[in-house]
Amino acid sequence: EGWLSLSHMTADISLFPFKEWLKCQQKALSLHKRELSEIPNPQGPYIVRRTICRLIALTRGVICEPEQVVLGSGTMSLIQQLMVTQNNNAVVALEDPGYFRLYSLLKKMGFNVNPVGLDDRGIKIEEVDSLTADFTFVTPSHQFPTGKIMPISRRIELLNWAASSGDRYIVEDDYDSEFKYKTDSIPALQSLDRNQRVIYTGSFSKTMLPGLRISYMVLPPDLLREFRRYHTDLIQSSNSLNLFTLHYFIENGEYSRHVKRMNHLYETKRKMLIKELQDRFKSNVEIDDIPAGLHLLAHFKTTKSYEEIETRAKEQKLEIYTMKRFLLEKEYESNNKIDLIIGFANIQEEKIAEAVDRLFSVLGT
Ligand SMILES: Cc1ncc(COP(=O)(O)O)c(CN[C@H](CF)CCC(=O)O)c1O
Numbered sequence: 575e576g577w578l579s580l581s582h583m584t585a586d587i588s589l590f591p592f593k594e595w596l597k598c599q600q601k602a603l604s605l606h607k608r609e610l611s612e613i614p615n616p617q618g619p620y621i622v623r624r625t626i627c628r629l630i631a632l633t634r635g636v637i638c639e640p641e642q643v644v645l646g647s648g649t650m651s652l653i654q655q656l657m658v659t660q661n662n663n664a665v666v667a668l669e670d671p672g673y674f675r676l677y678s679l680l681k682k683m684g685f686n687v688n689p690v691g692l693d694d695r696g697i698k699i700e701e702v703d704s705l706t707a708d709f710t711f712v713t714p715s716h717q718f719p720t721g722k723i724m725p726i727s728r729r730i731e732l733l734n735w736a737a738s739s740g741d742r743y744i745v746e747d748d749y750d751s752e753f754k755y756k757t758d759s760i761p762a763l764q765s766l767d768r769n770q771r772v773i774y775t776g777s778f779s780k781t782m783l784p785g786l787r788i789s790y791m792v793l794p795p796d797l798l799r800e801f802r803r804y805h806t807d808l809i810q811s812s813n814s815l816n817l818f819t820l821h822y823f824i825e826n827g828e829y830s831r832h833v834k835r836m837n838h839l840y841e842t843k844r845k846m847l848i849k850e851l852q853d854r855f856k857s858n859v860e861i862d863d864i865p866a867g868l869h870l871l872a873h874f875k876t877t878k879s880y881e882e883i884e885t886r887a888k889e890q891k892l893e894i895y896t897m898k899r900f901l902l903e904k905e906y907e908s909n910n911k912i913d914l915i916i917g918f919a920n921i922q923e924e925k926i927a928e929a930v931d932r933l934f935s936v937l938g939t
Pocket residue numbers: 582583584647648649650673674675713718747749776777778779784788789899
C-alpha cells in the first residue's frame with residue numbers, strides 16, 4: 575500500500591488550469607521576445623512588478639510602487655539578498671516555534687539570532703523590546719506553524735516598537751495569507767506602517783505551483799536605496815518567461831479565479847480532516863480551529879515521544895511533521911501531549927479517513 579501525506583509543504587495542483595497557463599505562456603513568448611533575449615531588470619521586469627503591486631494592494635492592502643518590488647526565486651533567497659546588505663552584528667528576533675529554514679539561514683549568515691516565544695497574540699513584544707533587536711521577523715496573517723492570526727493590537731505594538739528608535743525593521747512574511755475560511759483576512763501589517771519600517775515578503779508557491787519559484791519582497795524607500803547600492807551586479811533569479819506568463823495569468827483574472835476555487839476545495843478538505851480526527855481520536859485530540867491556511871495544529875494525548883512518533887509514522891507510510899521541526903531553541907516538555915502540524919493540501923478527499931486511521935495506529939497504544 576503506498577504512502578499517504580499529511581505534509582504542510584505542498585499545494586494541491588489537481589485543479590490547476592494548466593491549459594490557461596500555457597495560453598499565457600504562448601502570449602508571453604510572442605509579446606516579449608526582446609526581453610527574453612536580454613538580461614532582465616535586476617528586480618524583475620517592470621510590468622510584472624506593477625501587476626504584483628496591484629494584486630497585493632487589492633488583496634492585502636499593501637501600499638507600494640513597482641520600484642519597491644524585488645522578485646526572486648524563493649522567499650529565502652530574497653531574505654538572503656536583503657540581509658547580506660546589513661552588517662552581521664545586527665540583532666535579529668524571530669518567532670519560536672517558527673520557520674527553521676529562516677533561523678538556520680540567518681545563523682549561517684552570522685547574525686545575532688534570537689528566537690522569541692509567542693503568547694496568544696503572537697510574538698512576545700516585551701522580549702523583542704528587551705533584545706533591542708534591529709530586525710524582527712513575523713508571520714502575522716497566519717503564524718507559521720501555529721496558525722495564530724496576530725490581532726491589530728499586537729500589530730500596533732510591533733509598529734510602535736519599530737518606530738520608537740533608530741534603524742529598526744519588521745520583516746512581514748505574508749506566507750499562507752491567501753486562504754481564509756469564514757473569517758476575512760486582516761490587511762497586511764505593512765498597510766498600517768506609517769514610518770517605512772516594514773519589509774513585506776510574499777510567495778506564489780501555495781496559490782500556484784511551489785515548483786514555479788516566484789516570490790516577491792517590497793522594500794521601504796531607504797532600504798531600497800541601500801539594496802540597489804549593494805546589489806549593483808545582481809541578476810534577477812526568477813525565470814523571465816514564467817514571470818511574464820504569471821503577469822498575463824493575473825491580468826486576465828485566472829489567478830483570482832484559481833485562488834477562489836482552491837479556497838473552496840481546501841475548506842472542504844479541512845472540514846473533512848477535522849471531522850475524521852474528532853471521530854477517531856475523540857477526547858484525545860484538541861484541534862486549534864483557526865479557519866485559515868493549508869495546515870492545522872492539533873494536540874494529541876499520548877505518552878510517546880516525538881522521535882517514536884516520527885519512526886512509527888514512517889512504518890505506517892504516513893508523511894507528517896511534528897512540532898519538533900519548528901522548535902528553534904524552545905525545549906518541548908512532553909507532558910503526555912504532542913503537537914502535530916497536519917497539512918491537507920497533499921491528501922485527496924477520499925484518502926483522508928485512511929490517513930487518519932494510520933495516524934491513529936501511529937499514536938495508538
Ligand atoms: C514561513 C514560510 N515563508 C515562506 C515560505 C515560501 O517559501 P518560497 O516557496 O521559497 O517562497 C514558506 C514555505 N515553506 C515550505 C513549504 F511549506 C517549507 C516549510 C518547512 O520547511 O517546514 C514558509 O514556510
